[in-house]
Amino acid sequence: MKRAGIGWLLIAVPLTLALLGPLFVPEKQTRSAPFMPLGLLGTDFVGRDAWHQVLAGGQTVVLVALLATAFSYVVGVPYGVIAATARLRVVDELLMRPLDVLLAVPSLLVLILVAAITGHGLAVLVGVVTLVNFPDVARLSRATALEISGRPALEAMRMQGESWWQTSIVYTGRSMLRTLAADLGVRLTAALYLVASASFLGVGVPPDASDWAVMVDRNRGGLFLQPLTVVVPALLIVALSVGVNLVFDRALRKVRT
Amino acid sequence: MAGLSLASYTARRAALGLVQVLAVVTLVFLLVQALPGDAAVALAGDNPDPARIAQIRAVMGLDRPAPERFAEWLIGLPRLDFGVSLVSGRPVAEFLFGGVGPTVVLAALTLVLLLPISVLVGVLAALREGSLLDRALTSVSVALHSIPEFALAVVLIAVFGVQLAWLPPTAVGADLFAQPAVLVLPLVVLLARPICSISRLVRAGMVDALASDYVRHARRLGLGETRIRFAHALPNALAPAVQQVARTTDWLLGGVIVVEAVFVIPGLGTVLVDAVAARDLPVVQGLAVVFAVTTVAVNLLADLVAFRLAPRAEVVA
Numbered sequence: 001m002k003r004a005g006i007g008w009l010l011i012a013v014p015l016t017l018a019l020l021g022p023l024f025v026p027e028k029q030t031r032s033a034p035f036m037p038l039g040l041l042g043t044d045f046v047g048r049d050a051w052h053q054v055l056a057g058g059q060t061v062v063l064v065a066l067l068a069t070a071f072s073y074v075v076g077v078p079y080g081v082i083a084a085t086a087r088l089r090v091v092d093e094l095l096m097r098p099l100d101v102l103l104a105v106p107s108l109l110v111l112i113l114v115a116a117i118t119g120h121g122l123a124v125l126v127g128v129v130t131l132v133n134f135p136d137v138a139r140l141s142r143a144t145a146l147e148i149s150g151r152p153a154l155e156a157m158r159m160q161g162e163s164w165w166q167t168s169i170v171y172t173g174r175s176m177l178r179t180l181a182a183d184l185g186v187r188l189t190a191a192l193y194l195v196a197s198a199s200f201l202g203v204g205v206p207p208d209a210s211d212w213a214v215m216v217d218r219n220r221g222g223l224f225l226q227p228l229t230v231v232v233p234a235l236l237i238v239a240l241s242v243g244v245n246l247v248f249d250r251a252l253r254k255v256r257t
Numbered sequence: 258m259a260g261l262s263l264a265s266y267t268a269r270r271a272a273l274g275l276v277q278v279l280a281v282v283t284l285v286f287l288l289v290q291a292l293p294g295d296a297a298v299a300l301a302g303d304n305p306d307p308a309r310i311a312q313i314r315a316v317m318g319l320d321r322p323a324p325e326r327f328a329e330w331l332i333g334l335p336r337l338d339f340g341v342s343l344v345s346g347r348p349v350a351e352f353l354f355g356g357v358g359p360t361v362v363l364a365a366l367t368l369v370l371l372l373p374i375s376v377l378v379g380v381l382a383a384l385r386e387g388s389l390l391d392r393a394l395t396s397v398s399v400a401l402h403s404i405p406e407f408a409l410a411v412v413l414i415a416v417f418g419v420q421l422a423w424l425p426p427t428a429v430g431a432d433l434f435a436q437p438a439v440l441v442l443p444l445v446v447l448l449a450r451p452i453c454s455i456s457r458l459v460r461a462g463m464v465d466a467l468a469s470d471y472v473r474h475a476r477r478l479g480l481g482e483t484r485i486r487f488a489h490a491l492p493n494a495l496a497p498a499v500q501q502v503a504r505t506t507d508w509l510l511g512g513v514i515v516v517e518a519v520f521v522i523p524g525l526g527t528v529l530v531d532a533v534a535a536r537d538l539p540v541v542q543g544l545a546v547v548f549a550v551t552t553v554a555v556n557l558l559a560d561l562v563a564f565r566l567a568p569r570a571e572v573v574a
Contacts, residue, residue: 098280100277101277101280101281101284105281105545105548105549105552106506106510106511106548106549106552107511108510108511108514108515109510109511109514109529109545109548109549112514112529112530112533113285113288113541113545114288115533189402189403192403192405193403193405196405196407196408197405197406197407197511197515200405200407200515200518201514201515201518201530202530202534203533213405213407213408216407216408216411217407220411220519223411223414223415223419223426224419227415227419227420230411230415231411231412231415234407234408234411234412234415235408235412237404237405237408238404238405238408238409238412241403241404241405241408242400242401242403242404244403245399245400245402245403246399246400249399
């Protein structure tokens with residue numbers, strides 16, 4: 001309980017900044033020399049006010065992670081359910097075997113490779129993080145759906161002549177919900193991790209973007225002059241990922257006990 | 258799967274590994290093929306002259322059909338012939354050999370430190386279940402587990418490298434062996450995540466094992482507590498942890514790329530990031546193959562060790 005409280009607190013600060021921060025960035029931004037002690041945190045590597053960058057820079061991380069997690073469920077759940085309920089075993093194999101290959105490659109490597117080939121853009125980043133994350137969702141959905149399809153209740157429903165919609169979507173879907181929800185925290189942290197690491201490595205976002213991870217990378221040169229321009233965005237990312245993890249861990253415990 | 262011998266299991270598992278490697282290698286080739294505009298276009302410069310592009314294509318052999326080039330590239334791989342860099346014209350293998358040293362040092366040191374520390378912490382927590390140490394371990398590991406390496410690294414550099422000036426903030430121009438202090442912060446960053454996950458698994462496995470029927474039976478037989486704990490319970494507790502170690506190599510490789518970038522260590526990760534920035538695709542291709550083969554090999558090894566430790570364990574293929 002205490003841990004979840006800390007978790008919410010840790011999430012609240014970066015999330016508020018990410019969602020409301022962009023509203024407080026002044027229209028007209030003045031530029032001065034890089035790494036000068038101006039404003040709240042000093043100026044960044046091209047002389048912008050680092051505090052304004054912090055205010056504007058949370059949106060991408062949060063939005064891309066949320067979107068990518070949502071998409072990996074949208075793709076992964078039907079994928080796994082189709083594999084589990086396929087009449088032909090070949091279909092199951094055809095669907096699941098390629099995922100083994102994808103899981104055999106380090107996720108950051110897939111991310112770098114695909115982004116190197118397709119170029120920059122937030123859509124690319126969302127796509128690649130989805131690609132890396134959905135095999136796990138698909139596997140979990142397949143395992144859950146397999147377990148459910150063997151239940152006597154479902155067998156009885158089929159014999160009563162319930163429609164495909166009732167058996168496959170309504171009953172199976174509702175039964176899977178809890179397992180999938182329990183996994184949500186892991187997926188969300190994984191997505192956050194990947195998005196932040198990719199942006200830090202300069203994959204998927206323009207080099208002067210207002211983004212916490214990009215700020216950490218670009219302002220490293222001024223670590224001795226204006227350490228806050230690096231440490232504040234880094235700490236915000238740390239707070240966000242630790243907070244999400246603590247809150248979901250707590251929720252999971254509650255579900256289990 | 259009952260009664261499967263180690264030899265036949267090894268053969269099966271190795272066959273699967275080979276298929277995985279082949280699939281990944283094919284995938285990498287196809288991905289690079291899918292690139293709009295090939296290497297010749299990239300080399301021809303800002304105002305490409307079609308005749309010049311055709312000439313470069315002929316010289317590099319890019320005008321030949323893709324299956325032929327794929328076959329040639331594939332045959333070259335076992336001989337460590339990865340092709341030639343587009344940017345510098347040097348063989349890709351030279352880049353790989355140049356960068357492999359620091360990366361192997363980092364990865365090996367991480368693994369060497371990771372195993373004893375996480376097993377020790379996990380066992381201690383399990384033996385004193387519910388104690389302060391146990392609860393502290395759980396809290397810290399849940400929190401640390403999810404932090405991206407670069408954020409942790411930068412915060413540690415700011416505190417220990419810049420503010421306190423205890424440790425060198427980066428490894429620029431340093432010899433990794435002559436100045437071991439350079440390695441302290443990178444290793445701490447690399448160890449933070451895997452220690453959490455593995456020690457928790459060891460703890461969970463050990464708690465289960467100590468409550469199991471065979472341990473109760475061994476106690477009834479009057480075996481010594483030390484022998485029960487370390488000769489009977491621990492091997493069973495380790496099997497899932499070993500497989501998690503293999504999955505950790507995924508993180509480790511990703512982590513090494515990030516850590517090398519943060520601490521300016523000239524390893525394979527730096528080579529990769531530079532090659533991606535310069536769009537030097539043969540180098541990217543070669544590195545992808547090396548990383549994929551390493552991951553598959555480590556997974557294979559871990560599955561074999563886990564099978565040896567607890568032969569009944571059903572191993573996910």
